[in-house]
Amino acid sequence: MKRPFSRTRRRLIPRALAALALALLAIVPLATAASAHGSVVDPASRNYGCWLRWGSDFQNPAMAQQDPMCWQAWQTDVNAMWNWNGLYREGAAGNFQAVIPDGQLCSAGRTEAGRYRAMDNPGDWKATNVRAGLTIKLQDQARHGADYILVYVTKQGFNPLTQKLTWGDLQLVTKTARYAPAEYYNIPVNLSGRSGRAVFYTIWQASHFDQTFFFCSDVNFT
Template sequence: MDHRDHAGTARPARRATGARLVLTLLSAVTLVLIPWAGPASAHGSIVDPASRNYGCWLRWGSDFQNPAMAQQDPMCWQAWQDNPNAMWNWNGLYRDNVGGDHQGAVPDGHLCSGGLTEGGRYRSMDTVGPWKTTDVGSDFTVKLYDQARHGADYFRVYVSRQGYDALTQPLRWSDLELVRETGRYAPAQDISIDVSAPGRSGRHVVFTIWQASHMDQAYYICSDVNFG
């Protein structure tokens, strides 16, 4: 089931306002129905190319107990087995009070979990393996859905260097190349950032730092892509 087929939880950045309402209501209903799910965090994440946990929620949120996931989408399977709240709270992968010292707060090997933030809730995002990818070209757009309209002091978008093997290597800061740093963004639900990452082919990781502007709150988001 891909993004186009999943109308009930359609990607907010590509759907009308009514779809956003459905997405919000579905999240709320799901949290009521699943007794072990933690409280929803009305924050945001990169929805295109989909962050790891957003993609797992998008594909499997309505069918998360299906054993077929283990074969069809093994990285999402291990994530759901480890901590389902990582997907229910796909928009809450952040750290407070980092003070701009991102590399100090988030060590190598734990970039995709925000340095094991939220008590390690998102640790499965660091697992190395065949995460589902989004096809992109050398020029593409990173899209944020900011449900709480936090705005941004800046975004930093990194892409893994050619030669990095996402299938076998934990992600390190030295594996990344900064391809775009922005200025401030006013509060809005949908924010698009155009980036250019030439000279790449095959599987890569897009790593986005979103420094929210409402307080010292930094989001660390891994998206898996395939440069065709």
């Protein structure tokens, strides 16, 4: 015959369950904050754009014809697309050219064990039509803040359809001051006289840690 619960034990069980629920609620926000970072959302970075257009339909074979560069990126590493906001390196100490070789700028030197390596491939990435005067919009999901943001653009004549990006292909457009933590940072740039295809290369030095994010955004100057 089983022994019935005592009144004391009956009271302890609900209290224990309540304590466990509170502990889980405390853990979930921390995990969410730790995994959230950000990206350039306008003009969309390669990784963000592929997630934005195909995240809800990434197994659609039509992507191969409609958006072939995103198709090869999804096929290379699905996790890179789901983690569109995690393209960063740690411990670079501002010496970016020393840790990111030519040809690997868009993957931040094949960071995260090469997860984002497809970002480096030249080809017909979807390009955002822009004017000479535009504002680059960076989303900081975790509100890390920014010590500074560097914006480069490829030199006139660079062809992203056939060339991998190198440091020598870039010219510095602007270096911002510090940004207090916020959800979005707006960086105005002006490139009068530009036309045709180009790539913006944005480097975001986060303030919370020596953690640096790198983004390639394909544009078409109209």
